[in-house]
Amino acid sequence: MTTTTLxxxxxxxxxxxxxxxxxxxxxxxAICCALSIAIGARNVGFGDIVAAFGxxxxxxxxxxxxxxxxxxxxxxxxxxxxxxxxxxxxxxxRNPLAEPGILGVNMGAALAVVIGLAWFGLASAQAYIWxxxxxxxxxxxxxxxxxxxxxxxxxxxxxxxAGTATTIALASFVTAVILPRNDIAEGARSWQIGGVxxxxxxxxxxVVPFLVVGFGLCLLSARxxxxxxxxxxxxxxxxxxxxLARWLASLGAVILAGATTAVxxxxxxxxxxxxxxxxxxxxxxxxxxxxxxxxxxAILLLSSxxxxxxxxxxxxxxxxxxxxxxxxxxxxxxxxxxxxxxL
Amino acid sequence: xxxxxxxxxxEVAAVAIVRRRQSxxxxxxxxLLAILVIAAFATTLMAGKSFVGPLDVWQVLLGxxxxxxxxxxxxxxxxxxxxxxxxxxSFGLGGVAxxxxxxxxxASPDIxxxxxxxxxxxxxxxxxLGLEGSGVALFAVVASLAVALFIFxxxxxxxxxGARLILTGIGVSAICQSIIYYVLSRAPVWDAAEATRxxxxxxxxxxxxxxxPASIVLVVCGSVLFNRANALETMRxxxxxxxxxxxxxxxxxxxxxLSAVALIAFATAAAGPIAFVAFLSGPIATRLVGxxxxxxxxxxxxGALLVLVCDFAGQYLLGARFPVGVVTGxxxxxxxxxxxxxxxxxxxx
Numbered sequence: 250m251t252t253t254t255l256x257x258x259x260x261x262x263x264x265x266x267x268x269x270x271x272x273x274x275x276x277x278x279a280i281c282c283a284l285s286i287a288i289g290a291r292n293v294g295f296g297d298i299v300a301a302f303g304x305x306x307x308x309x310x311x312x313x314x315x316x317x318x319x320x321x322x323x324x325x326x327x328x329x330x331x332x333x334x335x336x337x338x339x340x341x342x343r344n345p346l347a348e349p350g351i352l353g354v355n356m357g358a359a360l361a362v363v364i365g366l367a368w369f370g371l372a373s374a375q376a377y378i379w380x381x382x383x384x385x386x387x388x389x390x391x392x393x394x395x396x397x398x399x400x401x402x403x404x405x406x407x408x409x410x411a412g413t414a415t416t417i418a419l420a421s422f423v424t425a426v427i428l429p430r431n432d433i434a435e436g437a438r439s440w441q442i443g444g445v446x447x448x449x450x451x452x453x454x455x456v457v458p459f460l461v462v463g464f465g466l467c468l469l470s471a472r473x474x475x476x477x478x479x480x481x482x483x484x485x486x487x488x489x490x491x492x493l494a495r496w497l498a499s500l501g502a503v504i505l506a507g508a509t510t511a512v513x514x515x516x517x518x519x520x521x522x523x524x525x526x527x528x529x530x531x532x533x534x535x536x537x538x539x540x541x542x543x544x545x546x547a548i549l550l551l552s553s554x555x556x557x558x559x560x561x562x563x564x565x566x567x568x569x570x571x572x573x574x575x576x577x578x579x580x581x582x583x584x585x586x587x588x589x590x591x592l
Numbered sequence: 593x594x595x596x597x598x599x600x601x602x603e604v605a606a607v608a609i610v611r612r613r614q615s616x617x618x619x620x621x622x623x624l625l626a627i628l629v630i631a632a633f634a635t636t637l638m639a640g641k642s643f644v645g646p647l648d649v650w651q652v653l654l655g656x657x658x659x660x661x662x663x664x665x666x667x668x669x670x671x672x673x674x675x676x677x678x679x680x681x682s683f684g685l686g687g688v689a690x691x692x693x694x695x696x697x698x699a700s701p702d703i704x705x706x707x708x709x710x711x712x713x714x715x716x717x718x719x720x721l722g723l724e725g726s727g728v729a730l731f732a733v734v735a736s737l738a739v740a741l742f743i744f745x746x747x748x749x750x751x752x753x754g755a756r757l758i759l760t761g762i763g764v765s766a767i768c769q770s771i772i773y774y775v776l777s778r779a780p781v782w783d784a785a786e787a788t789r790x791x792x793x794x795x796x797x798x799x800x801x802x803x804x805p806a807s808i809v810l811v812v813c814g815s816v817l818f819n820r821a822n823a824l825e826t827m828r829x830x831x832x833x834x835x836x837x838x839x840x841x842x843x844x845x846x847x848x849x850l851s852a853v854a855l856i857a858f859a860t861a862a863a864g865p866i867a868f869v870a871f872l873s874g875p876i877a878t879r880l881v882g883x884x885x886x887x888x889x890x891x892x893x894x895g896a897l898l899v900l901v902c903d904f905a906g907q908y909l910l911g912a913r914f915p916v917g918v919v920t921g922x923x924x925x926x927x928x929x930x931x932x933x934x935x936x937x938x939x940x941x
Contacts, residue, residue, distance in 0.1 A: 421921030429912025
């Protein structure tokens with residue numbers, strides 16, 4: 250009795266607080282998009298930006314803006330996909346270190362694409378995406394299988410170790426495939442690090458259907474992830490089909506990670522960092538956490554891209570480098586904080 | 593008493609036989625490795641795009657004027673072969689020293705971020721600070737020592753290091769990697785292909801000014817390590833046991849880690865972080881020699897052999913020209929995964 254009377258106003262305040270944060274986050278996304286269009290290797294005036302949105306590409310400034318618009322859209326989409334995939338993977342594996350980059354899923358997708366490029370003559374964006382999703386899925390299963398061996402099943406550190414080792418291994422295969430092929434090397438190298446530059450709306454439209462499916466699967470599994478968080482036995486007791494829930498959510502995350510990697514290359518640490526910050530803001534309820542992680546991922550990738558364009562003028566730093574620099578310290582911090590007997 | 597004595601004598605004799613057999617195997621394998629290293633060295637000098645006979649090579653080494661051969665053999669192949677050996681020995685020694693000291697095959701400098709911090713420092717020294725030669729190497733060694741200290745302090749808990757050390761190192765590695773890319777992108781001539789080659793580790797275009805500092809450090813730190821070989825072996829039994837057996841544990845630990853890091857840093861500054869040589873040499877040597885006595889010499893020789901053979905294979909046997917680090921990377925990657933599988937399985941029992 251007392252608990253309900255105490256809780257009701259509390260919940261209301263919590264919802265209001267979350268809505269407030271939602272506005273803040275949406276505002277930040279908008280600001281980052283604006284910055285991403287306004288800031289770059291070349292300084293542009295406001296008039297040029299307006300003209301470029303009207304479709305004009307008469308001056309160099311306007312042409313530069315026209316290039317930045319698809320890039321901004323892609324950064325926002327990719328960031329959202331990676332942030333969401335990270336949150337879902339952390340939920341499915343109940344592992345604070347899970348993330349498509351650290352678990353090797355992105356690198357698996359990258360290796361699949363590179364092999365397809367080198368030996369099977371992949372040409373269309375569709376083929377890239379399917380190959381990448383296949384590679385991502387295989388790697389996810391592989392890493393999870395290795396990480397689950399031995400006592401205690403897939404403990405966070407075992408899973409992270411299996412994932413990072415797989416990432417290192419796959420990365421050296423990627424280098425071995427790319428290096429002697431000068432025809433694909435130049436394009437593949439920047440892609441291998443992870444970048445959103447040089448994209449077009451044609452490419453983005455190719456990936457959108459996959460992202461929609463991925464977003465759908467992930468967001469629909471929010472309630473199931475809440476049950477899973479209680480432990481498998483309790484979730485089953487609540488009438489949840491634990492295995493199905495896990496597979497559906499993982500499938501969604503793998504599709505998101507694979508499709509993003511197919512277009513941007515393997516970008517690490519976005520899916521690690523963002524859900525942890527979002528959990529501080531909105532708590533552990535996945536119905537709130539998942540959308541926030543998507544928005545937060547978009548903010549992180551947009552701002553990282555802007556930073557990458559400004560710190561290395563007149564050149565550019567691929568966004569994957571910036572996210573690694575920001576995200577790796579957080580990874581170390583989480584590893585430090587984690588206490589358990591399997592250290 | 594008269595009943596017990598013969599059994600004891602038997603056991604002592606049996607242990608002695610096993611020990612003798614083990615040390616015989618050890619010496620044989622070590623000698624064989626040394627011969628193989630020399631053979632690979634000679635092959636590298638002789639074979640290539642054009643074959644040069646052993647007598648001609650010998651003449652070039654003696655300094656006789658042999659025309660074009662002086663360039664091919666004396667200036668292209670010889671520095672390359674020597675850098676391969678120096679780097680291989682250094683990586684092998686540094687790797688096995690830290691793996692043995694930390695009692696974890698994953699705790700090799702190239703997995704826990706020390707090699708990457710050395711290359712990040714080298715890149716910063718060359719491009720940002722404009723240093724050259726031994727200045728680069730010194731900067732690399734100071735920086736990677738600092739990073740190693742940072743990693744150890746972060747991940748040390750009572751009861752030693754574990755997965756925490758490896759994962760912290762991997763995180764540090766990622767940071768160093770992004771520093772490397774950032775600095776390279778600021779370089780006046782941003783040659784992505786060349787950078788990728790160096791980052792994979794390559795002995796291509798080796799020159800004496802690179803080789804000299806690495807060789808000196810190899811001699812100095814190598815002697816320190818061999819001097820501490822017994823302490824290192826005893827510390828495998830546990831630090832308390834080692835201390836009670838008269839090993840000065842803290843001093844030995846510091847000396848061994850310092851030497852290992854210095855070896856790795858100087859070799860990396862000279863040849864780039866040749867992937868997985870430090871990680872692979874120790875385990876391969878242990879497989880060959882068996883668990884007996886110090887692994888330092890066999891591992892060093894294995895490292896040198898790995899670099900020589902992989903470099904030769906990468907240049908001439910694989911169709912395209914690969915830097916040595918790509919070949920060792922492709923070799924080491926499956927082993928890394930295998931090691932994770934085995935160590936996870938072992939926990940079951």
